Amino acid sequence: MEYIIITFESTNFAIQAEAALKNSDVNVQIIPTPREITLSCGISILTSEENLSKIDKLVNEGKIRIKEVYRYIKDDVKKLERLRP
Amino acid sequence: MKKIDCRGLACPKPVIMTKKELDNINSGEIEVLVDNEGARENLSKLAQNYGYEYRVLEDVEGIHVIIKKLEKCNTTDLKDNGNIVIVITSDTLGHGDDVLGRTLMKSYVYSLTEVEEKPKTIIFINAGVKLTTEGSDVLESLKVLEQHGVEILSCGTCLNFYNLSDKLKVGTVSNMYTIVEKMHRATNTIKI
Numbered sequence: 001m002e003y004i005i006i007t008f009e010s011t012n013f014a015i016q017a018e019a020a021l022k023n024s025d026v027n028v029q030i031i032p033t034p035r036e037i038t039l040s041c042g043i044s045i046l047t048s049e050e051n052l053s054k055i056d057k058l059v060n061e062g063k064i065r066i067k068e069v070y071r072y073i074k075d076d077v078k079k080l081e082r083l084r085p
Numbered sequence: 086m087k088k089i090d091c092r093g094l095a096c097p098k099p100v101i102m103t104k105k106e107l108d109n110i111n112s113g114e115i116e117v118l119v120d121n122e123g124a125r126e127n128l129s130k131l132a133q134n135y136g137y138e139y140r141v142l143e144d145v146e147g148i149h150v151i152i153k154k155l156e157k158c159n160t161t162d163l164k165d166n167g168n169i170v171i172v173i174t175s176d177t178l179g180h181g182d183d184v185l186g187r188t189l190m191k192s193y194v195y196s197l198t199e200v201e202e203k204p205k206t207i208i209f210i211n212a213g214v215k216l217t218t219e220g221s222d223v224l225e226s227l228k229v230l231e232q233h234g235v236e237i238l239s240c241g242t243c244l245n246f247y248n249l250s251d252k253l254k255v256g257t258v259s260n261m262y263t264i265v266e267k268m269h270r271a272t273n274t275i276k277i
Contacts, residue, residue, distance in 0.1 A: 013186070013190050029195060029226075030191035031191075036101055039100065043192055
């Protein structure tokens with residue numbers, strides 16, 4: 001399975017983004033940021049690739065502030081790949 | 086033995102690179118060359134966290150941290166025999182801000198799906214039943230746990246109190262006798 005992970009500069013940005021995305025009917029899940037990305041206790045958003053355009057739109061409208069975007073492949077072996085920046 | 090040169094790399098790069106290499110092998114040794122105490126410390130912690138043996142050598146090149154990954158079966162098999170029961174008594178995690186508490190709870194439940202060592206039972210009590218019923222943000226995670234054989238129980242009294250009896254979306258209804266028995270039989274009960 002392939003997912004998208006979005007990271008944030010702060011916990012508050014993550015919480016705001018979750019609310020804004022849900023308001024726009026984007027299916028997202030709050031997850032702890034994987035240790036491979038940061039060893040600190042952070043919150044990220046897990047979603048699927050098809051939602052990226054909607055997320056970009058909210059970013060461009062200044063409604064949410066994101067830090068990085070990763071592709072997360074979860075099969076027998078988990079793999080993370082940074083897409084942006 | 087695989088060698089990685091992490092000299093000149095800023096934290097947490099050496100740890101990330103080492104973790105990646107360790108994930109790629111079933112067992113064996115990896116030698117990481119670093120140039121500062123912080124990196125050495127972080128790599129030692131990484132090895133300890135995963136229960137891997139490690140040793141450190143210093144020479145003119147820098148600090149060599151050699152981590153030995155052993156085959157998994159021995160430790161995880163033992164742990165699987167544990168009977169962990171988690172009791173979730175609220176829809177927030179910790180005391181303080183409720184918005185943060187709800188976010189932390191989502192993060193916590195998702196983490197349960199990702200860790201290898203799963204609880205045997207998760208019991209939802211009081212406002213905890215808001216997590217197993219319609220409108221909950223953790224239903225997907227709870228369904229994943231159920232598929233992995235984790236028993237999901239919601240307190241019937243609580244469902245009734247919150248008018249959620251017909252809104253249960255995952256697991257089954259339970260009563261206090263069963264809840265008490267589950268807790269007493271557990272080798273470890275974790276109250277959230």
